[in-house]
Amino acid sequence: MLKIGSHVSCADKGLLSAANEANEYGSSSFMIYTGAPQNTRRKPIEAMYPAEGKLAMKANGVEEIVVHAPYIINLGSYKDNTYQLAVDFLQQEIRRTHELEVKHIVLHPGAYTDKDAEYGIQRIADGLNEVLGGTNETEVHIALETMAGKGTEIGRSFEEIASIIDKVVHNERLSICLDTCHIHDAGYDIVGDLDGVLRQFDETIGLKRLGVVHINDSKNPRGAGKDRHTPIGSGWIGFETINKVVHHEALSGLPFILETPWIGKDAKKLRPMYEIEIALLRGNVAERFGAEFLQEVEELHSFFAKQEMDSRQYVLDVWDLLKNDAKAKKADPREPLERLYDNVAAAGLFPQLSEEAINQRLIAWLAGKQVLVNA
Template sequence: MLKIGSHVSFSDKGLLNAAKEAVSYGSNTFMIYTGAPHNTRRKPIENQFLNEGREVMDKHGMDEIVVHAPYIVNLGSFKEDTYELAVRFLQEEMRRTDYLGVKNIVLHPGAYTEMDAAYGLTRIAQGLTEVLKGTADTGVSIALETMAGKGTEMGRTFEELALLIDNVENNDRLTICMDTCHIHDAGYDIVHEFDHVLEQFDKTVGLDRLAVIHLNDSKNPRGAAKDRHAPIGAGHIGFKAMQAIVHHEKLGHLPFILETPWIGKTDGKERPMYEVEIALLRGNVMDRFGAEFVEDVERIGHFFGQEGVHHRDYILSVWHELKNDPKAKKADKREPMERLYDRLEEAALFPELTEEEINQRLTAWLSGADLRAMTNA
């Protein structure tokens, strides 16, 4: 069965809270940080309601989850204190990951900051070698994430990742997390030539190292090197391409993790569209949300059809406008989904629905999928 879930919170009751949140989205896998992603403060992992969380996971068939390393880990830094903190803290995170019974921790490879790429490559390889050597007793693998290439971050190309792996001693515990937004923004054509992209990856790095896939649409055109995630179907990649990736015959054994942004106009009430995104990608929207939901989505299609609005054309045209027309961007900074939501609100199409419920239906419409013909996977 397709393993698909999202990033969830590990706060409050730890694994129990995370598992329950994942269940609420219809997930059968999920990804967590074992503490805040931007600092080193950590609660003892032993006190994070692990047994209770595992009970929920077992009940819902969650046999594989993923941990993400904190963003503050930068093995590419030339500053000794930053580098040493990165090594020490990553080793501790791997021990916490092992205690959870998780086999992969996702890591942004690192950035060379004021130095150069050659220095960054050597420094990161040195750090990975040291980290792996100090955690040999855990068996946890480091899943290096494919990056978009913004700033001085490393891991933009498959060749760079392969070179990095080759320079690490005893690299059997190095795997890869492929992020769809990142490789799109790095220049790989996953919309029209995903099979070719996979072939490139296999020849350069090896499909046997691929361990996790992050599912994110992109707010930017291919090759932009920006790393700005969009909800599924609301970006340049589009639902059709994302669906093909999720159901690709060579990837079916992997966990797919959504990191799409939270949306909403009411501060404090923003919500991710994880539940509907998962149902769309899995193909069980009718089962998950019911016939009335599908009828509402069809009503949205009829409404925008009368106004001459096509879901893909509209999304791409607004992103193009925001990127290439400074005057338009200054006059109207609203992103595509927000503009579409406002049009539905102005027309009072669903006065009885909450903002989240309208956005769920809007997300389903943006997929362009025939919801009645979908089959569960």
């Protein structure tokens, strides 16, 4: 079974609540924090209802989940107090990950800030040596995440990650989290040459090190170095490429985790598109949403065809407009999905549907007509 799911909160709700939330989206895997990602406050693992959560996971058919390390960990920092906090806190998070019986804890390698990349790579490797040397939970792997190249972050190339691995003594405890948005933004052409990118990864790092894949579309063209996620199909990567990633033979058996943003005009009703994204990638839209849903997606195809609108080209044209024309962006900063929603709402096409429901159908429309055939 395809292991695909969403990034869900676990900081205060506990593993049971996270498992139930993930199940609402149809997840067969999911990713959690063991506490708030922006601070060091942590509840005892027992307070997270781990036993109850594991029972719910088993009942829901979830075999493997992933932990994400807090964002405040920066092993690349030249500041001694920041570095030591990162080492100590990551060791604690590894122990907590072990208590939850999770294999991979995803980590942003770190940023070198006022130094240089060579310093950052060595500093991160030193930190990982200290972290792994001070923990005995050998079943837990630190999954170094591929990064987009924003600011001074390390991990923006396969070579940087390989260099870190080479400098770590117990590197058998290191795995990799491949993020589609990040490697696209870092310059890797997964849209035009996915096989070539995976081959390059294999030659530089080794596909056997892959432990997790983050599947996100991108608001920016390839090589932008920005790291701005958008729902599947509404960005520069597109549904077709993400679908190829999820079903690629070289990535078979890995957990695929969505980190796409919650969308909607009403901040109080913001919801993720996880459920429809998962159903589209799994190919069970009809089973999950029903025949009426598919009929309404067909209506969207007819509606936009009358406007001579190609879904893929429309998305890229809007992002191009927002990227290149400052005046246009200031006059109308709406992103593709928001513009599409406004178009549908203005036409009164589905007056009975909520904003969330219309957005779900728009995500399905963006995936293309083949989805209706394979649903």
